[in-house]
Structure formats: C-alpha cells, structure tokens
Amino acid sequence: MSRKSVSAKALARSYTAERTLTSVTGVLALLAGALVLVIGFGWLGTFRAQRPVLDPLAVQWLGREPVWAKVAAIALGVLLVVLGLWWFFRTLRPEGRPDLELDRTPGSELTVTAGAIADAVRADAESVDGVSKARARCVGDEERPALRLDLSLREGADLKRVWEAVDTHVLTRARESLGVDTLPTAVRIELDAAARRRVR
Structure with missing residues (x-):
C-alpha cells in the first residue's frame, strides 16, 4: 500500500x-x-x-x-x-471513534476506548522536547483504526528532531500498545507565535 x-x-x-x-x-x-x-x-x-x-x-x-x-x-x-x-x-452522521478490543477471551475482555488512546498519544507527544501542545484523535473503525495528531511547536524547536521523536517514540509505542502492524496517521504541525515584546 x-x-x-x-x-x-x-x-x-x-x-x-x-x-x-x-x-x-x-x-x-x-x-x-x-x-x-x-x-x-x-x-x-x-x-x-x-x-x-x-x-x-x-x-x-x-x-x-x-x-x-x-x-x-x-x-x-x-x-x-x-x-x-x-x-x-x-x-451527516458523526465520524466513528473506534474502541479497540485487545482481548476477546470470555471473562477477561479488554477494551481500550478511543478517548484513552487519544489521551495516551497526546501525553506521549507533549513529552517530546520542542512540543508545547498536542491533540490526538482516534478515527476509523475497529478493524482499521487511524490517528490524527496535531502538534504545536515552541519557538526555535528543531522540526527534524521533533519529527524523529514522534515517529520513533510516540507512533511506534502506539502501534505496539494497540497490537497493530500499521496505524495510518496524519500529523499536522504548527509553530507557536513568537511572544510579543512591548516597545518603549
């Protein structure tokens, strides 16, 4: 693909x-x-x-x-x-927010909600050096989940290092935690506006 x-x-x-x-x-x-x-x-x-x-x-x-x-x-x-x-x-129906069933064994079912997935990915993304704020959303369906990730970078952040950290740490950890080989992800990156200085 x-x-x-x-x-x-x-x-x-x-x-x-x-x-x-x-x-x-x-x-x-x-x-x-x-x-x-x-x-x-x-x-x-x-x-x-x-x-x-x-x-x-x-x-x-x-x-x-x-x-x-x-x-x-x-x-x-x-x-x-x-x-x-x-x-x-x-x-006009709302977009699907899939809850993933990691274990379907009777008596020991384990389901991870879409909100929990989004919160975990957001927390991992905000821990990356240079990221000031992150927002994640799990979309798609149970069989083919996907991820949307919005990142706001601090002024002066190294974009290349941030992307490498997100790819190797955040997204890899998400795939391993969910037990999926591929997790289609759309990443949108924004730069925070520089702090205004008052002219005297």
Missing part, C-alpha cells in the same frame, strides 16, 4: 459509500446518454430515431390507466424522498 493511500485514511473521514453511489449514478447517466445519442443518430434504425421521446403506446396506456399511473408516481416519489433523507442523515 502506498504512503499516500495510507495517510489518506487518517486525513479525512471515509466517503467510500458516497463516492460509490455518485460513480454508479454517473455511469448510469453516461450510458443512458450514450443510448439516446445512438438512437438519435439512427444507428438502430431511422424509424426508431424519428419516434417521439415519450412512446405513444406508453402515453396511451397512461391515459387508459390513470389510477395505476398516479399510484406508481406517488410510490416512486415517496421512495426517492425516503432514500434522499436516509442518505442525507447518513452523510
């Missing part, structure tokens, strides 16, 4: 389902448009190309069966509204 794809898991919440639905909808719309163009250019016969968009047979059937047409239209409308509301609330 590339470094870019690994870090992408931690940078933002997963929008796989949203992207999949959008892609499928786009592909279906593209195929429908291509079919209309093929019919319009007469590649399937000139008679079919000259027929109106609304098939006269379909229009006649709708005229003969207005009740069934209205029922079908109402049912389709209700279905679209329900799907739209479901998708809307699904998109």
Whole structure:
C-alpha cells in the first residue's frame, strides 16, 4: 500500500459509500446518454430515431390507466424522498471513534476506548522536547483504526528532531500498545507565535 493511500485514511473521514453511489449514478447517466445519442443518430434504425421521446403506446396506456399511473408516481416519489433523507442523515452522521478490543477471551475482555488512546498519544507527544501542545484523535473503525495528531511547536524547536521523536517514540509505542502492524496517521504541525515584546 502506498504512503499516500495510507495517510489518506487518517486525513479525512471515509466517503467510500458516497463516492460509490455518485460513480454508479454517473455511469448510469453516461450510458443512458450514450443510448439516446445512438438512437438519435439512427444507428438502430431511422424509424426508431424519428419516434417521439415519450412512446405513444406508453402515453396511451397512461391515459387508459390513470389510477395505476398516479399510484406508481406517488410510490416512486415517496421512495426517492425516503432514500434522499436516509442518505442525507447518513452523510451527516458523526465520524466513528473506534474502541479497540485487545482481548476477546470470555471473562477477561479488554477494551481500550478511543478517548484513552487519544489521551495516551497526546501525553506521549507533549513529552517530546520542542512540543508545547498536542491533540490526538482516534478515527476509523475497529478493524482499521487511524490517528490524527496535531502538534504545536515552541519557538526555535528543531522540526527534524521533533519529527524523529514522534515517529520513533510516540507512533511506534502506539502501534505496539494497540497490537497493530500499521496505524495510518496524519500529523499536522504548527509553530507557536513568537511572544510579543512591548516597545518603549
């Protein structure tokens, strides 16, 4: 797995389902448009190309069966509204904060909460020389946890040394403690503003 794809898991919440639905909808719309163009250019016969968009047979059937047409239209409308509301609330749902089960043995279960993981990583990061403040957040799911780490560095801190300490101490310890081989992590580093001096 590339470094870019690994870090992408931690940078933002997963929008796989949203992207999949959008892609499928786009592909279906593209195929429908291509079919209309093929019919319009007469590649399937000139008679079919000259027929109106609304098939006269379909229009006649709708005229003969207005009740069934209205029922079908109402049912389709209700279905679209329900799907739209479901998708809307699904998109707005809070991002997952996974609790990791380190031991599932009956009678000796051990679960580490997302808050505990974040607090431990934050404390380790703040112990690094040059870091004034840190904030950590565990995201993803139980099977694929990820980490977001925000660091504020003191003025004059050596960025290279801070990064080496975070990589070799903080993140390695987090992986070992959680018993995972990989822990996708997005690290954001900010520099503290220099203290203002009053001019006299």
